[in-house]
Amino acid sequence: MNRILFDNALKHSTLLAGMDAPTRDALVTRFVAFQFQPGEAIIRAGDAGRHLGVLIDGAAVVQARRDDQAFTVEHLEPGRVFGEIAFFDAQSPRTADIVGTSKGTAALLSFDVYAELVRLGDPGAEVLEKNVLDLLGRRIHATNEKLAELLEATRKGTFLDTLRRLIGGRR
Amino acid sequence: MNDMDYRAEVLSDVPGLTDVPPLALEELAREFDVRDHDGSLICTEGEPADVLYILAEGECEVIKTAPNGKKYKVAVLTGGCLFGHVGVMTLATRTASVRARGRVRTLEMPARRARELLRNGDFAVTSPFRRALIVALARQLQSSTATTMKLAVDAGLAVPATNTPAREIDPTEALLRAQSQV
Numbered sequence: 183m184n185r186i187l188f189d190n191a192l193k194h195s196t197l198l199a200g201m202d203a204p205t206r207d208a209l210v211t212r213f214v215a216f217q218f219q220p221g222e223a224i225i226r227a228g229d230a231g232r233h234l235g236v237l238i239d240g241a242a243v244v245q246a247r248r249d250d251q252a253f254t255v256e257h258l259e260p261g262r263v264f265g266e267i268a269f270f271d272a273q274s275p276r277t278a279d280i281v282g283t284s285k286g287t288a289a290l291l292s293f294d295v296y297a298e299l300v301r302l303g304d305p306g307a308e309v310l311e312k313n314v315l316d317l318l319g320r321r322i323h324a325t326n327e328k329l330a331e332l333l334e335a336t337r338k339g340t341f342l343d344t345l346r347r348l349i350g351g352r353r
Numbered sequence: 354m355n356d357m358d359y360r361a362e363v364l365s366d367v368p369g370l371t372d373v374p375p376l377a378l379e380e381l382a383r384e385f386d387v388r389d390h391d392g393s394l395i396c397t398e399g400e401p402a403d404v405l406y407i408l409a410e411g412e413c414e415v416i417k418t419a420p421n422g423k424k425y426k427v428a429v430l431t432g433g434c435l436f437g438h439v440g441v442m443t444l445a446t447r448t449a450s451v452r453a454r455g456r457v458r459t460l461e462m463p464a465r466r467a468r469e470l471l472r473n474g475d476f477a478v479t480s481p482f483r484r485a486l487i488v489a490l491a492r493q494l495q496s497s498t499a500t501t502m503k504l505a506v507d508a509g510l511a512v513p514a515t516n517t518p519a520r521e522i523d524p525t526e527a528l529l530r531a532q533s534q535v
Binding site for chain 1: 368369371372419420421439442443448471476477479480483484486487488490491492493494495497498499501502503504505506508510511523525528529531
């Protein structure tokens, strides 16, 4: 993907929604385009780097480890924001890998750039924070609905089928 | 230590606020009231989520009711823990009750004031406040995802799949724990 297409996709992402054009255009230039291949890690558990990411194109999965085996816990599609915890919480190490499942591109913003925007009182930092907070609020709401559905399924005796459907697991 | 210093010191231990300049912390500290509890319910499952809490001193139990009516103790909260934040974001009712384990001190802010602050407050104050909320929400999501993954692995449904057949497990307590965001 060339830089023009990359910038255009990033400008229309939910992470940058609601910014005035000059603020948004200036912020887009601070993102790094990371091209990845199938099986390549975009972010690794334990990485010290603090980056906030948006999947621009392609597909990726979140993988967590248990008993030395990696399990896919989430499928990411274009537009999905990732890496919020380690980005905003200096004391929280990355606990999962984000791995490409196709060729693709991710937009990465380093914490140093964000910190500089905060120091300068740049409106981009404020909108970025608001958008991440809104996205997380929506994801919490969706997660709560899934958990409530699973709990209800335990009462009805349909837990396994419900869990299988919600995680897209094997039959 | 005066009351303002106390509140600012409590805030400085909240995840997401640990690297915030002292002046911004003091400004944010002005928005919180200090309240003491002694073994009492701090908030109740099913009631409006109208207050945001930070646990300053002591420990609290999180109690959640299962669909069959049985109550489970699903978590213990310790100092620096921010709770009640989901109500600030979603206008929801409490998803669990929180009871003080003996003497407990909290910092409290009405959820309505928190939303107003996030909308119209000075950036130097709202930026760290938003960061603390982001961290609390993101950790909660991470924990819920981990719980779901563990259940899927235990049930033999997770990717990568094994050759063993799917098996029955009792997920109630784990699900209640994941859902208890008060």
